[in-house]
Amino acid sequence: MAKNIGYGEHVDKLLKIGTALSAERNLDKLLEMILDLAREFTRADAGTLYLVVEETQELKFEIAHNDTLGSRLGGTSGNVVNIPPVPLKVDGKENVANVSAYVGNTGKLVNIPDVYEADGFDFTGPRKYDEMTGYRTRSMMCVPMRNHEDEIIGVLQLMNARDEETSEVIPFPEEFMALTESLASQAAVALNNAQLINNLKELFEAFIRSIATAIERKSPYTGGHIHRVADLTMRIARRVNDLDEGPYANIKFSEDEMEELRIAAWMHDIGKITTPEHVVDKATKLETIFDRIDLIETRFESIRREIENQALRLKVKILSNGSVSEVKIKKVDAEMEKKIEQLEDDLDFIVATNMGGEFMADEKIERLEKIARQSYKVNGEERPFLSENEVYNLSIKKGTLNKEDRLKIEDHALVSIEMLRELPFPKKLAHVPEYAGGHHEKLNGKGYPFGLTAEQLSLQARIMAVADIFEALTAHDRPYKRPMPLSKAVQIMGFFVKDEELDPDVVDVFLKGGIFMEYAQEEMDPTQLDEVNV
Ligand SMILES: [Fe+2]
Ligand SMILES: [Fe+2]
Structure with missing residues (x-):
């Protein structure tokens, strides 16, 4: 009867542990919590939590606690676990000599009353540890951590159970075995969930950054x-x-x-x-997918040629009339130069206006319109110096953006x-x-x-x-x-x-x-x- 009540209490504790574990999202905290709660539950003086690393087929030390030695490694402790991982395979075969690897490979719980007297496993690791630290590893329970898909994702190794009343080191009581296994599985599921949530978060984070990069590239x-x-x-x-x-x-x-x-x-x-990119970075008033100032410059260059051609034609006419009048020719040249000068001046003004650096006062807009009203001929067709859209954009009063x-x-x-x-x-x-x-x-x-x-x-x-x-x-x-x-x-x-x-x-x-x-x-x-x- 007494045992039943004890069992009920344990189950009650287990349920609470399950709830606590499922609420923790921080992986480091969660791993630490799993080991703490498992040790508390089994009254283990020391313990280690390993996680399976699929790619390398190893058990990685994540957390190691030892109350007697007052040491806490890994997790949120800030102390790095400097212990090499345990291989799950040796020479292509399952490693069954190391007790944690055996549990990781077979999924079978191992409960040993005293590791110094046990056969079947290689305990040089714990013995070395004991030599180095002066600790005495005695009882040990190694429990697989199975997730919801029945995969072993880690191993809990608990050491030196203590008697509830005398605190003496005792073997892990048999009735703890099934319950601890259940605790380890709850832990595995919680761990899996936390990992999934973390992965999703990371994915989301990466997604946000990749969108930011896309905008940056643009x-x-x-x-x-x-x-x-x-x-x-x-x-x-x-x-x-x-x-x-x-x-x-x-x-x-x-x-x-x-x-x-x-x-x-x-x-x-x-x-x-x-x-559109050209709007985001509209550097000049005439910019669309390219800066249309280039078109105007080319256009003004052909207007200039047209002015020169006109002058030439006039001069030829004067000469072909038989009268070599220097005065007339000079007059034609002078008029041509004046027109070209004006044209260059207008182009400079347009180029400057296009930059959008200065405020467009009304006189400037009037000058633009005056330039635009002039026309030149292409293939016999009259065209304005500046199109309506060009005038519209160049007239932007401040900056480079139109409405x-x-x-x-x-x-x-x-x-x-x-x-x-x-x-x-x-x-x-x-x-x-x-x-x-x-x-x-x-x-x-x-x-x-x-x-x-x-x-x-x-x-x-x-x-x-x-x-x-x-x-x-x-x-x-x-x-x-x-x-x-x-x-x-x-x-x-x-x-x-x-x-x-x-x-x-x-x-x-x-x-x-x-x-x-x-x-x-x-x-x-x-x-x-x-x-x-x-
Ligand atoms: Fe912004
Ligand atoms: Fe914005």
């Missing part, structure tokens, strides 16, 4: 953007977590929330996959949201689409894609907006933009706060907390680092 100039925004976002979030005063003193992002934000940051520009380009670019935020909403994120990552898709929203409601207002914007989205803008301002790898000095970027961040675009408290954390400086020193070009007052 645009070498904004490529590092995703990495840097993710980095900045997490720096700000960690700082918010550390704050004990101010508006965010009570905000503590949990590990899951940090993970959710990190993934959102990595995926925030995923929609750029659909943005349509801008809409195409802005569309990436909506596409990001649509793409992310397609993914069945688990509950703890449910906000990824919202955080990622909100990085171009503004507190004043003038952002895109939805024009959300301050009340609708989460702290995470606000953090991402700050990271995104600061990175874009300070990026130094764009060929068409001079890298911005740090002081100017900081000043502009201030303007965004004044205009109620960015969250003032987040910007405060970012600037006053010194994150921007850490980031600047690590990521920005040394020439950008000037004196800054915040």
Whole structure:
């Protein structure tokens, strides 16, 4: 009867162990927990957990504990297990001499009262260990760890069971055998699950990075953007977590929330996959899949030839009339030169305008239109110096993007949201689409894609907006933009706060907390680092 109650207690313990094991996702912690719980359950003074390495057909030491010697190796202990692995095969045959390898190969539990008196196995390993440490290995139970597919994925080796009352080393009681085997299998299943979850996580992580790489490849100039925004976002979030005063003193992002934000940051520009390359990196106003300034230059070259030809034809006419009038010829030459000079001047003006570096005042647009109104002849057909579309693009007042380009670019935020909403994120990552898709929203409601207002914007989205803008301002790898000095970027961040675009408290954390400086020193070009007052 007493034994039955004891058995019931053991089963109860086993159930609790099973629950505890299945809740642990961290592999190192889990392995350690398995050995701890198995030792506790069997009252073993020492123990080792081996995992099967399929590729090399070995048992790898993962964790080794010995209470008497006060040693804990592997797992989260920080102490590396420096013991060579045990081969499962020797000369192509199953290794049955080593007790752990025997269990790993046969799946049979081995229970030995005293290893110094046992036959059938080679115990030079434990004896050597004893010599070195002064320990005395006596009883030993080796248990296979079988997963749900009945594969042996590891071996638990437990040493020196202790009597519950006297603490003396005793053989492992027989009634423990089946229960320990069951514990080892629960452990194997938990381990398998944790490995599967880890593999899935790794796969997902790799997937996110490969998408980021795809976007990077598409645009070498904004490529590092995703990495840097993710980095900045997490720096700000960690700082918010550390704050004990101010508006965010009570905000503590949990590990899951940090993970959710990190993934959102990595995926925030995923929609750029659909943005045409020439728009993402539109370096000049006339750029499409190539810079159409080349067409204009070629065109102006033929206009110039036409002017020269006209002059020649006039001169031939003058000469063929029989009157050799130097005055007339000089006049023709002078007019031709004047026209060519004007043409060259106009072309220089167009080339400069195309760069998009300076603001297009109304006079400049008028001059463009005046140039465009002129025409030249190709195969007898009149054509304007500049097409309507060329004038439209060259008239862009600031930067290189026209309204349509801008809409195409802005569309990436909506596409990001649509793409992310397609993914069945688990509950703890449910906000990824919202955080990622909100990085171009503004507190004043003038952002895109939805024009959300301050009340609708989460702290995470606000953090991402700050990271995104600061990175874009300070990026130094764009060929068409001079890298911005740090002081100017900081000043502009201030303007965004004044205009109620960015969250003032987040910007405060970012600037006053010194994150921007850490980031600047690590990521920005040394020439950008000037004196800054915040
Ligand atoms: Fe974006
Ligand atoms: Fe971005």
